[in-house]
Amino acid sequence: MSFDYDQYIRGGKLPHIWCPGCTYGIVFKSLLRAVDSLKIPKDDVALVSGIGCASRLPGYVDFNTLHTTHGRALPFATGLKMARPDKKVMVVSGDGDATAIGGNHFIHACRRNIDITVLVFNNFIYGMTGGQYSPTTPSGHLATTMPYGNIDPSFNIPDLAKGAGASWVGRGTAYHAAALDKLIVEAIQHKGLSVLEIINACPTTHGRRNKFKSPTDMLLWMKDTALPVTAFDKLPPEKTAGKFPTGVLFKREAPEYCETYYGLVERLKSPKEGRA
Amino acid sequence: MGKLKLLQGNEACAEGALYAGCTFFAGYPITPSTEVAEFMARSLPKIGGAFLQMEDEIAAMAAIIGGSLAGAKSLTATSGPGFSLKQENIGFAALTEVPCVVVNVMRGGPSTGVPTGPGQSDIMQCKWGTHGDHPVICLTPAYVQEIFSETVRAFNLAEKYRTPVIIAFDEIVGHMREKIEIPDKGVLPVEDRPKPACKPSEYLPYDDSKGDVPPMANFFEGYRYHVTGLNHGPDGFPVNASPRIHTDELRLMRKVEANRKEIIRYEDYMTDDAEVVVFAYGVSGRSGKTAVEAARADGIKAGLFRPLTIWPFPEEEVASIASRVKGIVVPELSLGQIIFEVDRCAKGRCRVEGIYRVDGDPITPSQILAKIKEVK
Numbered sequence A: 001m002s003f004d005y006d007q008y009i010r011g012g013k014l015p016h017i018w019c020p021g022c023t024y025g026i027v028f029k030s031l032l033r034a035v036d037s038l039k040i041p042k043d044d045v046a047l048v049s050g051i052g053c054a055s056r057l058p059g060y061v062d063f064n065t066l067h068t069t070h071g072r073a074l075p076f077a078t079g080l081k082m083a084r085p086d087k088k089v090m091v092v093s094g095d096g097d098a099t100a101i102g103g104n105h106f107i108h109a110c111r112r113n114i115d116i117t118v119l120v121f122n123n124f125i126y127g128m129t130g131g132q133y134s135p136t137t138p139s140g141h142l143a144t145t146m147p148y149g150n151i152d153p154s155f156n157i158p159d160l161a162k163g164a165g166a167s168w169v170g171r172g173t174a175y176h177a178a179a180l181d182k183l184i185v186e187a188i189q190h191k192g193l194s195v196l197e198i199i200n201a202c203p204t205t206h207g208r209r210n211k212f213k214s215p216t217d218m219l220l221w222m223k224d225t226a227l228p229v230t231a232f233d234k235l236p237p238e239k240t241a242g243k244f245p246t247g248v249l250f251k252r253e254a255p256e257y258c259e260t261y262y263g264l265v266e267r268l269k270s271p272k273e274g275r276a
Numbered sequence B: 001m002g003k004l005k006l007l008q009g010n011e012a013c014a015e016g017a018l019y020a021g022c023t024f025f026a027g028y029p030i031t032p033s034t035e036v037a038e039f040m041a042r043s044l045p046k047i048g049g050a051f052l053q054m055e056d057e058i059a060a061m062a063a064i065i066g067g068s069l070a071g072a073k074s075l076t077a078t079s080g081p082g083f084s085l086k087q088e089n090i091g092f093a094a095l096t097e098v099p100c101v102v103v104n105v106m107r108g109g110p111s112t113g114v115p116t117g118p119g120q121s122d123i124m125q126c127k128w129g130t131h132g133d134h135p136v137i138c139l140t141p142a143y144v145q146e147i148f149s150e151t152v153r154a155f156n157l158a159e160k161y162r163t164p165v166i167i168a169f170d171e172i173v174g175h176m177r178e179k180i181e182i183p184d185k186g187v188l189p190v191e192d193r194p195k196p197a198c199k200p201s202e203y204l205p206y207d208d209s210k211g212d213v214p215p216m217a218n219f220f221e222g223y224r225y226h227v228t229g230l231n232h233g234p235d236g237f238p239v240n241a242s243p244r245i246h247t248d249e250l251r252l253m254r255k256v257e258a259n260r261k262e263i264i265r266y267e268d269y270m271t272d273d274a275e276v277v278v279f280a281y282g283v284s285g286r287s288g289k290t291a292v293e294a295a296r297a298d299g300i301k302a303g304l305f306r307p308l309t310i311w312p313f314p315e316e317e318v319a320s321i322a323s324r325v326k327g328i329v330v331p332e333l334s335l336g337q338i339i340f341e342v343d344r345c346a347k348g349r350c351r352v353e354g355i356y357r358v359d360g361d362p363i364t365p366s367q368i369l370a371k372i373k374e375v376k
């Protein structure tokens, strides 16, 4: 039986704003399948975003949804989660939203290891504003504000997340949708801050300017350059040049922020230990 | 009889927040406001509330909006540079109608300015700081007791009108210690946000058909809805180039404008027969009172109008004073900001004279007295 997306999509809110060929729709469907498989009641989920094409996603889904200011989804989400630690809080963010204007919030959310699932839609460009370079735009690529080719070094989002203290880090692509379902499920199930980078394609403002003849070419590029991390790790560096690993890239057990905080609250209740 | 305490203004602010039912604080340290955060860091874990020191003031403002949406009465406190950083998200709270309270303990500026000295030069920023038209409520207490009670009132107004409320006081009253009484529970009114009575399926979060303040459902309580900083329709979803944007922005302004009578508070001291009135708030209001008393002792008919609500501005009250007096004296710790409002309301009916000072010291009663004598 085919999956019933309508149970999650808000009535009358489609069509969405995304361009033909944009891969965000693929990821959107993957997210709905993943959440459905976990059987979390809709009332218990908050989906928070910043500003950008990716950040428009929450508006279409029948959860508690919060479309905030550019880069700031994580601190808004942190407020929700600290006030209601028993609920599921997820964030959808673009590469610019999460790692440029929101970079400081991103690393500090990772450091706190608060139980929030962060899905970073990396399309290597500022899509919504028309194709300016982002902190993930590959070297040499053309962008409206890098008309002679990008000279800015770029971030590797999973490395950034791991370095900042996130306790679960993964990468998937819009091309590998079935694998993506599983990664989103695992990211949501993980207790602590999980960052899932999802490689996306923006044909409108990135692909067209950078020798991708069609949106399909961009999907095929994902197919050709993504390697499951297990295979990637076994290959010598010369064989992995230009490729990127996908799957669960890193995980560790670490105290979750709300548990630690509310553990303190419990301790303070017993007069012996509460010294404050 | 409540509890008597010797408290600093900043501590009284935190006490007021707790009295009002605040269970969520997020902030970032900055002089001269830090004691508010420190007090909340000690108190909130003990009552099961949430305290967060965020990575910056932008994040702190975002976090309290999140906390409030999840149902917690929320507070942040900051000063000058931090207040500047909060502005974008203050606008977000105004447009999305999420109640919250923002304390700005004013220091000298611009930039890093005078971190440890008093200022009153953010008063226009309190009204116009964020971009776009938006409603503003800003309270300006001048005594430690008043900081306590006005903080309670700030929460009540935020909840009742679903809007951010700013409390602006200067470093001097923030750090000054005075004896105050913390009233017993129930003595001061405490208000909560209007909640929806309808079924979740019928809930329209921004429905303006039954009044200017739509009931607010908290997240996770069964009313799933969308909150966005884009202009939105009654259902909370974005609208583009629509007459609704105009009518809805008028409604937001009306929440405050139509309730001026309730929101505006002030101390009116001997203005009835006055020939000269001092218009001053915060620490300048305290000096103003001493100056007025000295003037009266000298046989000069002086009075004091000390607003506790600076925004919305007490327009009618100032207009009425202007029509009765020879002059209004406006001392402020800036190079002249609130005097523009006084002047606008006086409409040339009397003299309006400013006293400005930004060297880190307060305006003294004798400075004000000299000006009163000059104006009479």
Ligand SMILES: Cc1ncc(C[n+]2csc(CCOP(=O)(O)OP(=O)(O)O)c2C)c(N)n1
Pocket (backbone or CB within 6 Å): A051, A052, A053, A054, A055, A070, A093, A094, A095, A096, A097, A098, A121, A123, A125, A126, A127, A128, A129, A134
């Ligand atoms: C404070 C602020 N600065 C700039 C903008 C303009 N802006 C809107 S979206 C965007 C970039 C979005 O890029 P990304 O996060 O990668 O999302 P995408 O559109 O590619 O999904 C920018 C710069 C804004 N809305 N707010």
Ligand code: SF4
Pocket (backbone or CB within 6 Å): A017, A018, A019, A021, A022, A023, A024, A053, A054, A123, A127, A128, A201, A202, A203, A204, A205
């Ligand atoms: S501009 Fe790019 S990212 Fe935005 S909807 Fe179009 S294709 Fe997608």
Ligand SMILES: [Mg+2]
Pocket (backbone or CB within 6 Å): A052, A094, A095, A096, A121, A122, A123, A124, A125, A126, A127, A134
């Ligand atoms: Mg992008």
